[in-house]
Amino acid sequence: MVDKKVLIAYGTRYGATEGVAIKIAEIFRDNDVLAEVVNLKEKSDFDNFDNYDGLIIGSSIKIGQWTRHVKNFVRNMRLEIQKLPGPFGFYVCSAYAALDEQYAKVKEEYIPDKLKEFDVSITYYDAFGGIIDFSETSKMGWLEKKIMKLAGNQATGVSVEAEYTDLRNWDQIEKFALGFLDLIKS
Numbered sequence: 042m043v044d045k046k047v048l049i050a051y052g053t054r055y056g057a058t059e060g061v062a063i064k065i066a067e068i069f070r071d072n073d074v075l076a077e078v079v080n081l082k083e084k085s086d087f088d089n090f091d092n093y094d095g096l097i098i099g100s101s102i103k104i105g106q107w108t109r110h111v112k113n114f115v116r117n118m119r120l121e122i123q124k125l126p127g128p129f130g131f132y133v134c135s136a137y138a139a140l141d142e143q144y145a146k147v148k149e150e151y152i153p154d155k156l157k158e159f160d161v162s163i164t165y166y167d168a169f170g171g172i173i174d175f176s177e178t179s180k181m182g183w184l185e186k187k188i189m190k191l192a193g194n195q196a197t198g199v200s201v202e203a204e205y206t207d208l209r210n211w212d213q214i215e216k217f218a219l220g221f222l223d224l225i226k227s
């Protein structure tokens with residue numbers, strides 16, 4: 042029987058964060074927890090989170106920043122997030138998160154450090170790898186491709202030769218989802 046409900050609200054640019062939200066929701070449903078998955082670009086007008094037993098926010102990272110919609114959502118819902126009765130989780134998708142030597146640093150920089158600017162604290166969060174898509178159908182514009190190719194040449198560890206690289210580690214994502222379920226159910 043489904044008796045708990047979690048809101049997964051995300052902001053994506055190239056699709057990685059959205060795919061993670063969908064995967065987490067699937068894992069929740071397999072464990073009898075309902076997940077409402079919301080793209081903050083399409084809906085962000087929440088009065089409160091009274092209908093939910095938990096909240097997860099996911100964001101894409103571009104030049105060190107969350108998406109505009111995630112930023113606005115956290116700013117507008119700051120007080121409601123602070124008084125959430127259930128667990129609060131946050132994840133980002135980023136190229137650096139896939140690099141062993143950068144992971145711990147960007148996990149802090151992209152999540153708790155940024156949340157502090159809104160007076161929001163967090164204990165459950167993780168940084169996952171992202172998608173680097175240089176293909177014809179990519180959502181990256183030419184300038185973004187250029188930035189990525191330059192960054193890739195420097196230190197992201199991303200192959201700039203490959204057309205499409207998915208850096209997400211699905212085991213890591215599953216562990217994050219299952220850990221959140223433990224918090225919801227406890």
Ligand SMILES: Cc1cc2nc3c(=O)[nH]c(=O)nc-3n(C[C@H](O)[C@H](O)[C@H](O)COP(=O)(O)O)c2cc1C
Nearest residue numbers: 053054055056057058101104105135136137171172
């Ligand atoms: C123009 C551009 C800038 C980026 N800047 C960063 C960055 O500062 N740090 C990082 O770790 N990844 C960076 N990335 C990689 C993205 O985080 C990655 O593509 C991820 O998949 C974004 O999430 P999304 O697919 O949900 O939009 C950048 C990618 C692009 C195209």
